[in-house]
Amino acid sequence: MERSRNGRTAESRFAPPPDAGRAKQRAYCIAATPENEDLQELMELLRTAGVATVGALTQKLDKPHPNHYLGSGKVAEVKAALKEADANLVVADDELTPRQQRNLEAELDVPVIDRTAVILDIFAGHANTAEGKMQVELAQLEYNMARMRGLWTHLERLGAGRGVGGIGTRGPGESQIETDRRLARDRITVLKRRLEQVKATRATQRAERERAHLSNIALAGYTNAGKSTLLNTLTGSEVGVRDRLFHTLDPTTRTLQLHGRTVLMTDTVGFIRKLPHQLVDAFAATLEETKLADLVLHVVDASAPEEELVAMTRAVEDVLEEIDAGSSPRMLVLNKADILDDERRRELSFRHPDAALVSAATGEGLEDLQERIVAEFEKTLQDIELLVPFSEGGLLSELHKVAGEMEREDTPEGVRVTARIPTVVAERYGRYAVNGR
Numbered sequence: 027m028e029r030s031r032n033g034r035t036a037e038s039r040f041a042p043p044p045d046a047g048r049a050k051q052r053a054y055c056i057a058a059t060p061e062n063e064d065l066q067e068l069m070e071l072l073r074t075a076g077v078a079t080v081g082a083l084t085q086k087l088d089k090p091h092p093n094h095y096l097g098s099g100k101v102a103e104v105k106a107a108l109k110e111a112d113a114n115l116v117v118a119d120d121e122l123t124p125r126q127q128r129n130l131e132a133e134l135d136v137p138v139i140d141r142t143a144v145i146l147d148i149f150a151g152h153a154n155t156a157e158g159k160m161q162v163e164l165a166q167l168e169y170n171m172a173r174m175r176g177l178w179t180h181l182e183r184l185g186a187g188r189g190v191g192g193i194g195t196r197g198p199g200e201s202q203i204e205t206d207r208r209l210a211r212d213r214i215t216v217l218k219r220r221l222e223q224v225k226a227t228r229a230t231q232r233a234e235r236e237r238a239h240l241s242n243i244a245l246a247g248y249t250n251a252g253k254s255t256l257l258n259t260l261t262g263s264e265v266g267v268r269d270r271l272f273h274t275l276d277p278t279t280r281t282l283q284l285h286g287r288t289v290l291m292t293d294t295v296g297f298i299r300k301l302p303h304q305l306v307d308a309f310a311a312t313l314e315e316t317k318l319a320d321l322v323l324h325v326v327d328a329s330a331p332e333e334e335l336v337a338m339t340r341a342v343e344d345v346l347e348e349i350d351a352g353s354s355p356r357m358l359v360l361n362k363a364d365i366l367d368d369e370r371r372r373e374l375s376f377r378h379p380d381a382a383l384v385s386a387a388t389g390e391g392l393e394d395l396q397e398r399i400v401a402e403f404e405k406t407l408q409d410i411e412l413l414v415p416f417s418e419g420g421l422l423s424e425l426h427k428v429a430g431e432m433e434r435e436d437t438p439e440g441v442r443v444t445a446r447i448p449t450v451v452a453e454r455y456g457r458y459a460v461n462g463r
């Protein structure tokens with residue numbers, strides 16, 4: 027029997043969980059895709075959101091049907107399957123247009139949601155900080171704005187169709203829709219303004235860190251790749267780790283010792299295929315951390331099958347491009363080496379000769395990774411000669427952290443220091459440079 031990466035069997039993904047009979051939401055997954063994609067990731071998202079999957083259907087289409095997402099024959103097939111599986115929710119693997127959603131609901135007579143809604147729901151459940159919550163709410167509002175009309179039609183239909191009736195199920199008419207849209211727009215304005223303030227605070231914090239003149243490494247990668255685990259192992263911290271998608275939403279920065287030098291390492295929100303653009307926009311402040319890093323470690327779950335690994339890697343590269351982090355120096359880190367067999371290890375080192383193969387869980391390969399990071403920074407090391415005024419004594423200990431080793435000599439004007447440090451950091455000491463070095 028085919029075993030999925032996290033140990034659950036392929037069969038058990040479809041078999042109802044023990045309490046599925048009572049599970050409120052029993053989802054049927056659908057996908058229109060040009061490639062032979064399975065729906066495992068969507069089911070994984072649903073599992074994270076606490077929804078049971080009771081069936082799935084994929085149709086090979088170059089482009090989703092503009093009216094019904096799937097072709098009309100397939101929609102009829104889904105309708106029959108829903109009854110069979112006793113599903114009460116349909117989930118599409120792509121973001122649906124309001125029209126596709128409306129039409130599907132009319133045909134299938136159950137609520138239809140899309141991948142974006144599921145991801146937004148997970149983010150909403152995982153947001154802990156005020157900033158995270160605002161970012162998610164903004165993304166949700168942006169997503170819902172376009173769909174409000176559809177939502178009301180939906181409620182109306184359910185009310186009429188099932189004879190439930192009552193408050194909130196009747197069509198509110200144009201004026202109510204308009205009022206709601208206005209309220210949503212107002213709230214969006216407020217949230218955007220507050221997030222601007224958060225962004226300013228974050229910029230101040232970053233400026234403070236930069237004043238500490240340390241290089242900054244950002245961890246980036248697909249959700250569940252092991253970024254937080256890697257941060258924990260390397261820096262001895264205890265950031266939350268779980269086998270669920272989008273566990274980390276808020277960035278965390280820790281210090282890391284590399285051959286006597288101190289650098290900063292930041293763990294942040296993971297990426298996914300078809301990442302809702304509303305989230306990318308709303309998380310702009312968070313993603314700045316990656317964008318402005320001196321080095322980006324792209325962490326990959328190397329235990330994924332090759333095809334999936336390539337797709338996940340590409341998805342991350344795409345988002346990095348999208349947020350404009352494409353030009354930062356980057357290093358590929360193949361994680362979860364502990365669960366690879368020898369053949370796969372050989373294949374990976376052949377395919378990705380420049381990547382570091384590590385296990386954040388067992389510590390394997392981490393020394394090599396640290397060597398590589400040092401080597402990466404070495405490439406840009408520069409000799410500097412500074413004259414630091416006595417009034418700036420704190421700078422000396424900071425410089426010592428960055429340089430690992432340095433020579434110092436007291437002179438009447440201040441302390442004369444020679445050291446070898448990364449160019450990015452050297453620039454921050456520019457005003458104390460002697461002889462233009």
Ligand SMILES: Nc1nc2c(ncn2[C@@H]2O[C@H](COP(=O)(O)OP(=O)(O)OP(=O)(O)O)[C@@H](O)[C@H]2O)c(=O)[nH]1
Pocket residue numbers: 247248249250251252253254255256266267268269270271272273274275295296297361362363364365384385386387388
């Ligand atoms: N076998 C194995 N499992 C690992 C390794 N590193 C992480 N994991 C597991 O992978 C799962 C995800 O790890 P996290 O560190 O939370 O992953 P993440 O990239 O931070 O995920 P998000 O915060 O959701 O984006 C957890 O169940 C970890 O225990 C590893 O080296 N080997």
Ligand SMILES: [Mg+2]
Pocket residue numbers: 253254255266267273274
């Ligand atoms: Mg994490």
